[in-house]
Amino acid sequence: MQRFILRQNIHLYEAKLSTVPTEGERTILEAMLAASREELVFLEQLWRLLWPELDARPSFVSQIEDILDRAVAAHGADFGSCQIWNDVDGSLALFAQCNFDRQYATKFAHIRDGDGTSCEAAIKGLKAVCIEDLEHDNDYPNLHGWARDRDIRSITSIPIMSPAGKGIGVYSLHYRNPHALSSVECLLISAYRPQFAAVFEGILGR
Known part of the structure; x- marks a missing residue:
């Protein structure tokens, strides 16, 4: 479920970014998108570090x-x-x-x-x-x-x-x-x- 939620959030943030939000909204969305992507990579690929x-x-x-x-x-x-x-x-x-x-x-x-x-x-x-x-x-x-x-x-x-x-x-x-x-x-x-x-x-x- 955690992986699913992160993937859904990534799709949601990407979709919102494609609607050309205001500069302030874009900054927030880009930060949330980057954080979700980083979390997903960590959860799915931790074994690469180990x-x-x-x-x-x-x-x-x-x-x-x-x-x-x-x-x-x-x-x-x-x-x-x-x-x-x-x-x-x-x-x-x-x-x-x-x-x-x-x-x-x-x-x-x-x-x-x-x-x-x-x-x-x-x-x-x-x-x-x-x-x-x-x-x-x-x-x-x-x-x-x-x-x-x-x-x-x-x-x-x-x-x-x-x-x-x-x-x-x-x-x-x-x-x-x-x-x-x-x-x-x-x-x-x-x-x-x-x-x-x-x-x-x-x-x-x-």
């Missing part, structure tokens, strides 16, 4: 964003994120997100060993990690303050694995209310995880 050597064509990025958006909707989640595993420095780099803002993208751009997040635990254990209610969680204290600030109560992180069983990424679903994985959602994970994996395999050249 892992500049990674060769990800625009089509790959669009595919991951589309899969993530569909997974968030199918699970009834409020937010989503997807990270790719960087073998070079042993970290998870944020590749796509759904409904988060720049502050989130900055804070969780790079997940390293010892950061104490559910996505770190998922890539290490190669199994889904579900925090049903962060208000009653004792295992991930590093997430509590951040989640409370964004009214997030539950997070599920799912490892993305290659056909050989190697962890190549993680996607996470975030909920505003306490949430436990149902049997139906486990089937959804089985459907979406290989879709993420197929694109990441193409990006990583495997």
Whole structure:
């Protein structure tokens, strides 16, 4: 949604500029347009800063964003994120997100060993990690303050694995209310995880 809103704002500002506004209006619109474009580039291409050597064509990025958006909707989640595993420095780099803002993208751009997040635990254990209610969680204290600030109560992180069983990424679903994985959602994970994996395999050249 955040990406969608920014794109809509850009189209709106461009349309208004084409109507030849007054000089004062033009200055304001140009500033708003530049800010929206800069924010969109940051949200969509942060991975270029985190892992500049990674060769990800625009089509790959669009595919991951589309899969993530569909997974968030199918699970009834409020937010989503997807990270790719960087073998070079042993970290998870944020590749796509759904409904988060720049502050989130900055804070969780790079997940390293010892950061104490559910996505770190998922890539290490190669199994889904579900925090049903962060208000009653004792295992991930590093997430509590951040989640409370964004009214997030539950997070599920799912490892993305290659056909050989190697962890190549993680996607996470975030909920505003306490949430436990149902049997139906486990089937959804089985459907979406290989879709993420197929694109990441193409990006990583495997």
